[in-house]
Amino acid sequence: MYLSTDQLSIACPSAPQPLYAVETLHEQGSGDQNEDVLLRSGALFGVFDGATSLDKYCDPDGATGGLCAASIAAATFENHSGSxxxxxxxANRLLREKQIRCGIPLDQRQRLWSTSMAVVRMHATSFEYCHTGDSMIVLLYRDGGYSLLSPELDIDSQTLELWRNSASGNQPIHSLLADQITRVRLQMNVTYGVLNGEPESMHFLCHGRESLAGISDILLFTDGLLLPKTEPGRPSDWQAFADLYRKGGLAAIRNHVRALQREDSTCRRYPRFKAHDDIAAIAVSVDHDNAWPGHMHPRSSRTPPASSTDR
Incomplete structure (x- = not known):
């Protein structure tokens, strides 16, 4: 498993790949540790965003519940031979078992360890994907367009709107809006999906297979790379996101995000939980010219979450 330990790590393979080139970005935010995990193993790529446990759990090595969840999920994907x-x-089963061994009461749902994730496996003319939660997969096309393979979720938009409209003071968001944050956490696998050991996690899993025809880049990233918004409930400016990437790769997006955040030390102009969030991101750039000229492209297929269609 490729897991950067640097605060900022941008790496491209030294030798050219037959089908694609890869850029990665893995950076700790302003928290005590990086709860995002980055997976790079052969043709398998993934990002995992662990959610900080509301009971502030840490294992004997100091890892939070969120980091434990993200690490378990990433290791499982790396070692699993199936779909x-x-x-x-x-990964969800192993996460449940680990929490039981660590004495986490499964009926106290706000204490569960959880992680979102976005994973792809590359093939010659197509790729498989699987995601849940607010980790994103964005496709960029050779004609200049883009599409979201994963939906943009507004998990925390109401909380951040309350924060934006609250009176300025010294009380941090986690104490000022503690009850609201708990209410949102209890909606996991009810209105939005995460891997947290609950069987209901699988109802929110979205997976499928897509053709690489016309695709220039596949971007996987955790929410720390999202462009800051003054209005939390509004859709992100994905055209601006795509333009930044095309100009300077993942680093250009990261630099833009961090620059805006540095201008807002109170976290209210661009409402958010902390000055800088962790980032895990992977860009897979497809080389159509040298990979499979004239090859027939397979039909795309997607399996949305069971909550929106029969599985």
Whole structure:
């Protein structure tokens, strides 16, 4: 498993790849540790965003519940020989077992360790994908367009709107809006999905297979790379996101995000939980010219979450 330990790590393979080139970005935010995990193993790529446990759990090595969840999920995907959905189900099972061994009461749902994730496996003319939660997969096309393979979720938009409209003071968001944050956490696997050991996690899993026809880049990233917004409930400016990437790769997006955040030390102009969030991001750039000229492209197929269609 490729897991950068640097605060900022941008790496490209030294030798050219037959089908694609890869850029990665893995950076700790302003928290005590990086709860995002980055997976790079052969043709398998993934990002995992662990959510900080509301009870502030840490294991004997000091890892938070969120980091434990993200690490378990990433390791499971790396070592699993089956399909991506099967790997997600296995990761969810192992996460449940680990929490039981660590004495986490499963009926106190706000204490569960959880992680979102976005994973792809590359093939010659297509790729498999699997995601849940607010980790994103964005496709960029050779004609200049883009599309979201994963939906943009507004998990925390109401909380951040309350924060933006609250009176300025010294009380941090986690104490000022503690009850609201707990209410949102209790909606996991009710209105939005995460891997947290609950069987209901699988109802929110989205997976499928897409053709690489016309695609220039596949971007996987955790929410720390999202462009800051003054209005939390509004959609992100994905055209600006795509333009930044095309100009300077993942680093250009990261630099833009951090610059805006540095101008807002109170976290209210661009409402958010902390000055800088962790980032895990992977860009897979497809080389159509040298990979499979004239090859027939397979039909795309997607399996949305069971909450929106029958599985």
């Amino acid at each position: 991506l959905p099967q790997a997600a189900e296995e």
